[in-house]
Amino acid sequence: MLAQYLPVLGLLIFALLFGVGGFLTSGLLAPRSPNARKAAAYECGMVPAKDTPERFPVTFFLVAMIFIVFDVEIIFLYPWVIANGTLGAFGLFSILIFSFLVFESLLYLVSSGALEWGPVSQIRRARTEMVDADRTTSSTVRRVGLEGRPLEPQDQTEEAG
Amino acid sequence: MNLLALSLPAVLAQSDSGDLLVAQNIAFGIIAATMLFSAWRVVSTNNIVHAALYLVIALAGVAAIFILLGAEFVGVTQILVYIGAVVVLFLFGIMLTRARLGDVESVDHENRLIAALTAVLLAVVMSYALIDSFGDTRIDIETPSTTQAVSDSIFSDYIIPFEAVSLLLLAALIGAIVVARREDGS
Amino acid sequence: MSVFAVDPLLAGEVGLEVLAVVLFKVLVVFVLLIVSVMLMIWAERKIISDMQNRIGPTRAGPWGILQTLADGLKLIFKEDLIPDNANRTVFKLAPLLTLVPAFLTFSIIPLGGDFTDKDGVISLFGNDTYLQLADPPIGLLLFLAMSSVAVYGIMLAGWSSGSKYPLLGSVRATSQMISYEAALGLTVAAVFLQSGSFSTHTIVSEQSVWQWNMWFTGFVPMAIFMIAATAELNRPPFDLVEAEQELVGGFHTEYSSIRFALFYLAEFMNTITISAIVVTIFLGGPNGPIFIDAVAWLWPILWFTVKLFALLFTFIWMRATLPRFRYDQLMDLGWKVLTPVALGWLLFLGARDVANDRGWNPVLVVGVAVTAFAVFGALLLRAVRMGKQVRELEEMRG
Numbered sequence: 001m002l003a004q005y006l007p008v009l010g011l012l013i014f015a016l017l018f019g020v021g022g023f024l025t026s027g028l029l030a031p032r033s034p035n036a037r038k039a040a041a042y043e044c045g046m047v048p049a050k051d052t053p054e055r056f057p058v059t060f061f062l063v064a065m066i067f068i069v070f071d072v073e074i075i076f077l078y079p080w081v082i083a084n085g086t087l088g089a090f091g092l093f094s095i096l097i098f099s100f101l102v103f104e105s106l107l108y109l110v111s112s113g114a115l116e117w118g119p120v121s122q123i124r125r126a127r128t129e130m131v132d133a134d135r136t137t138s139s140t141v142r143r144v145g146l147e148g149r150p151l152e153p154q155d156q157t158e159e160a161g
Numbered sequence: 162m163n164l165l166a167l168s169l170p171a172v173l174a175q176s177d178s179g180d181l182l183v184a185q186n187i188a189f190g191i192i193a194a195t196m197l198f199s200a201w202r203v204v205s206t207n208n209i210v211h212a213a214l215y216l217v218i219a220l221a222g223v224a225a226i227f228i229l230l231g232a233e234f235v236g237v238t239q240i241l242v243y244i245g246a247v248v249v250l251f252l253f254g255i256m257l258t259r260a261r262l263g264d265v266e267s268v269d270h271e272n273r274l275i276a277a278l279t280a281v282l283l284a285v286v287m288s289y290a291l292i293d294s295f296g297d298t299r300i301d302i303e304t305p306s307t308t309q310a311v312s313d314s315i316f317s318d319y320i321i322p323f324e325a326v327s328l329l330l331l332a333a334l335i336g337a338i339v340v341a342r343r344e345d346g347s
Numbered sequence: 348m349s350v351f352a353v354d355p356l357l358a359g360e361v362g363l364e365v366l367a368v369v370l371f372k373v374l375v376v377f378v379l380l381i382v383s384v385m386l387m388i389w390a391e392r393k394i395i396s397d398m399q400n401r402i403g404p405t406r407a408g409p410w411g412i413l414q415t416l417a418d419g420l421k422l423i424f425k426e427d428l429i430p431d432n433a434n435r436t437v438f439k440l441a442p443l444l445t446l447v448p449a450f451l452t453f454s455i456i457p458l459g460g461d462f463t464d465k466d467g468v469i470s471l472f473g474n475d476t477y478l479q480l481a482d483p484p485i486g487l488l489l490f491l492a493m494s495s496v497a498v499y500g501i502m503l504a505g506w507s508s509g510s511k512y513p514l515l516g517s518v519r520a521t522s523q524m525i526s527y528e529a530a531l532g533l534t535v536a537a538v539f540l541q542s543g544s545f546s547t548h549t550i551v552s553e554q555s556v557w558q559w560n561m562w563f564t565g566f567v568p569m570a571i572f573m574i575a576a577t578a579e580l581n582r583p584p585f586d587l588v589e590a591e592q593e594l595v596g597g598f599h600t601e602y603s604s605i606r607f608a609l610f611y612l613a614e615f616m617n618t619i620t621i622s623a624i625v626v627t628i629f630l631g632g633p634n635g636p637i638f639i640d641a642v643a644w645l646w647p648i649l650w651f652t653v654k655l656f657a658l659l660f661t662f663i664w665m666r667a668t669l670p671r672f673r674y675d676q677l678m679d680l681g682w683k684v685l686t687p688v689a690l691g692w693l694l695f696l697g698a699r700d701v702a703n704d705r706g707w708n709p710v711l712v713v714g715v716a717v718t719a720f721a722v723f724g725a726l727l728l729r730a731v732r733m734g735k736q737v738r739e740l741e742e743m744r745g
Contacts, residue, residue, distance in 0.1 A: 002185070002228070002229065002231075003357040003358075003361050004354060004357055004481055004482060004483045004484070005228070005481065005483055006357060006361070006366075006369055006481075007357075007369050007372060007373055007454060007480045007481040008451060008454050008480070008481045008483070008489075010369060010370065010373035011373050011376065011377065011450055011451060011453075011454050011480060012447060012450070012451060014373060014374075014377045014450070015377075015446060015447045015449075015450035015451070016443065016447065018377075018381075018446070018450075019442065019443045019446050019447070019609060020443075022423070022605045022608070022609060023439070023605060023606070025423055025605070026422075026423045026424075026425075026427055026604050026605035027427070029423055029424050030423065030424055030425055030426050030427055030604055030605075031424075031426050032426060032427075033426065034426075034428065036431075038428055039428065039429070039430050039431040040430065040431065041430055041432055041508075041509060041510035041511070041601070042430075042510060042512070042600050042601055043510075043511070043512075056253070056256045056518055058341040060253045060256070060518060060521075060522050061250070061253045061254060061337070061341065062337060062338065062341060063253075063522050063525065063526060063678070063682075064246065064249050064250040064253045064522070064525060065250060065333070065334055065337045066334065066682070067246050067249075067250075067525045067526065067528070067529060068242070068246045068247060068250060068330075068333075069330045069331075069333070069334055070529040070532075070533075070686065071241060071242050071245065071246045071528075071529070071532070072242060072326065072330060073327070073330075074241075074529065074532040074533060074536065075238050075241060075242060076315070076323065076326070077533070077536050077693070078234075078308065078488075078536060078539060078545075079234075079308055079309075079311045079312030079315055079316075080312060080315075080316070080697070081536050081537075081539045081540040081693075081697065082308045082309060082312055082539060082543060082544070082545070083308075083309050083312035083313065083316070084540055084543075084697055084700055084701070085543060085700070085704070086309075086313075087312070087316050088701055088704060088705065089701055089705060090316065091316050091701075092697055092698055092701045094316060094320055094323070094324065095694070095697065096694060097324060097327075098323065098324055098326075098327045099690060099694055101324075101327035101328060101330075101331060102327050102330065102331075103687065103690065103723065104331060105330060105331040105334045105335075106682070106686070106687065106727075107726060107727065107730045108331070108334065108335065108338075108730075109334060109338065110682070110683060110727070110730040110731055110733075110734050111729075111730035111731075111733040111734050111737070112338055112734065112737060113733075113734040113735070113736075113737030113738040113741065114338055114341070114734070115678060115679075115682055115683070115734065116675070116734050116735060116737075116738040117674055117675035117678050117679075208434075210434075210437075210506060211437075214437070214503075217499070233483070233484055233485045234485065234488075236485075237485050237488040237489070237491075237492050240492040240495060240496070241488075241491060241492055241495055241532075244495055244496065244499075245491075245492070245494075245495025245496075245498070245525070245528070246495075246525065249498065249502070249521060249525060252502065252521075253518075253521075253522075256518065307484075308545070
């Protein structure tokens with residue numbers, strides 16, 4: 001059985017030779033004149049002012065987490081799909097229960113807002129505490145040019161009253 | 162897992178299919194040596210990301226040994242879940258923390274002795290469990306285990322553990338979100 | 348046909364002659380891949396130029412067909428820079444980690460062979476074999492495993508560069524690729540359900556001239572597979588990884604010379620491989636009508652090539668037509684649409700098969716399925732709304 005992997009191994013060796021051979025040829029043929037500016041981090045010509053960010057949003061971590069959950073589910077689905085013909089209704093119902101529980105974890109993750117990447121400003125725009133160009137009950141002045149900005153604190157109470 | 166693999170040469174030596182076995186023994190030796198080296202590097206390197214990469218090599222070795230033993234589906238599972246998902250999670254976890262991505266002098270810990278003792282104890286317990294339950298059962302490499310067989314045992318003997326896995330996954334996910342929340346709050 | 352679909356060439360004793368045939372096959376596939384990648388890059392540039400009213404490459408060779416070769420040679424002669432901040436070993440390793448999986452995946456593609464009455468077996472120098480490099484029992488799972496490994500190439504390239512934009516690009520890319528891998532794995536499962544095997548050879552022989560898995564699985568898995576594959580390849584409209592306006596060049600910003608060339612090559616090689624996989628699992632592979640018996644061996648190869656070209660053109664067309672997604676749209680599409688739909692559809696297909704075996708009332712089964720889709724869809728929609736509110740509240744608290 002293992003002989004079936006022989007051609008894959010052969011292609012692996014060829015691919016490695018191709019890559020390493022490329023590096024070696026380039027190493028022999030390419031010019032080499034490094035200087036400090038070339039070797040600095042590329043920032044479109046600017047001198048790098050800040051260090052690389054050290055922390056990333058927790059959302060990335062949670063995506064990896066839900067991926068593990070689904071990966072394990074997929075791994076368990078594969079034996080089922082291969083044997084579906086012989087397992088029949090029993091297999092179907094056990095996999096339905098399993099999938100429901102996994103789907104539930106996706107629901108939990110989504111509903112806790114963990115998969116929300118969207119710009120929050122878009123959500124804010126829908127809120128009412130914004131300057132409106134229209135006349136209000138307390139003022140007849142049309143406030144043009146400030147639409148969509150948050151109200152000043154005193155205006156907010158006015159608006160509410 | 163790894164211990165099962167270590168007992169392989171003894172199993173192989175008793176069977177008699179000639180050249181193929183020699184080739185398999187050599188392959189096993191190379192893989193096992195690589196795994197031992199990278200496992201040692203995981204704990205000895207000072208760079209956290211390098212440690213994660215050595216872990217990938219060790220896990221790939223486990224996958225290769227599964228394939229050598231004819232358990233191909235399990236081998237691929239090893240790659241898909243451990244290399245494809247778990248270590249990626251580790252790497253994201255590293256990036257979440259304030260840990261510097263370069264060399265750090267003190268990823269070393271004071272409790273070396275206790276760690277070594279724990280490792281030895283674990284090895285003893287695991288080998289005892291393995292030898293006790295399998296003894297000198299041989300793995301028939303000529304007729305590899307099929308996915309159908311895996312499926313048959315999941316959906317008959319192991320149906321309750323199988324359903325329990327989904328609950329376990331749900332619990333793990335809830336745990337992750339709770340931890341993430343607390344991080345946000347502080 | 349045995350339980351394990353295995354290449355008859357390697358089923359028995361592996362002697363020197365067999366080794367020579369294997370070496371020959373490996374060489375042919377290797378050269379074929381390199382040449383087709385060069386043509387693919389040229390074709391992509393040429394077709395996109397046509398769609399954008401430009402001319403595209405014209406200088407190297409007739410119609411600029413040698414442009415890729417010229418570019419490759421030029422890149423070999425360019426200075427190979429390694430930034431000061433870079434982690435040198437990993438920086439050098441990353442291009443190989445991208446290139447090798449790209450090569451290996453192609454080994455499971457059946458390129459030809461008469462599947463109507465000869466079960467895809469051809470004779471090569473007197474040895475019976477399949478017209479595909481290898482047919483291991485894990486079959487398509489090799490593709491999934493390789494795409495998990497390919498993630499590391501991109502992630503490590505970005506991390507080891509020691510620079511901002513590559514790191515941001517690679518973190519995005521990793522997250523994007525694992526997200527769509529879930530959808531990819533679920534749609535592939537629909538094909539396994541249809542064929543009852545992982546082996547690409549069996550998947551092809553279970554289909555016939557016009558009876559393709561695309562119809563059997565109800566088109567939805569293929570559509571999801573195509574979308575997820577585009578995201579997995581980091582091709583437009585999902586090329587957030589190298590969004591020029593935001594990230595300069597993404598994960599390979601700091602790469603130059605041959606190392607950059609290898610990334611570029613791997614990207615297009617993956618495009619070809621994924622198209623070939625779509626042809627294999629959904630479009631019947633080399634299956635097709637055979638007209639002239641004298642050259643019967645040629646027709647399957649021809650059909651495979653035609654189908655492959657059609658798909659490659661579709662990929663190029665999508666690149667020229669669609670604007671790039673925003674990152675939140677991309678993740679929403681992956682997790683809140685494609686993955687749940689793929690899962691639901693797979694379970695529906697499974698239920699359909701069981702219903703056929705058991706003679707359940709088809710109307711009832713479809714009715715239950717539609718109700719289940721509606722209920723779980725509504726639940727998911729509700730969850731999405733809640734998620735938005737939670738996020739808004741958190742943002743207000745600061």
